[in-house]
Amino acid sequence: QVQLVESGGGLVQAGDSLRLACAASTRTFKIYAMGWFRQAPGKEREFVASIGFNGGRILYADNVKERFSASRDNAKNTVYLQMNSLKPEDTAVYYCAAGADNLYLTKVIYDYWGQGTQVTVSS
Secondary structure, three states: OOOOEEEEEEEEEEEEEEEEEEEEEEOOOOEEEEEEEEEEOOOOEEEEEEEEEOOEEEEEOOOOOOOOOEEEEOOEEEEEEEEEOOOOOHHHEEEEEEOOOOOOOOHHHHHHHOOOOOEEEEO
């Protein structure tokens, strides 16, 4: 069982930056691919970014890839999402997730999810 705890959300203005963190409670963190997802009110959950077990492969959704950056520190069992130039449409609950890594990040099945952290961007 892997427990994930997100932190770093908050209320910011458009154009500001935030860094989310997701801490994992597992000794085998380094074998997991990690994903970031978000869900805005009234909308379905959407993919934001994913990062392979050693950080060498990273995928981004098209609407964030010029502004967001995912990274991980396996020594700290933590994955990060640096969000720059935030827009009101980035407002959502952000979730991190863990799944067994795969040759293709797009095919990772995420078995573990955090409780989410709220990000609100005002205009």
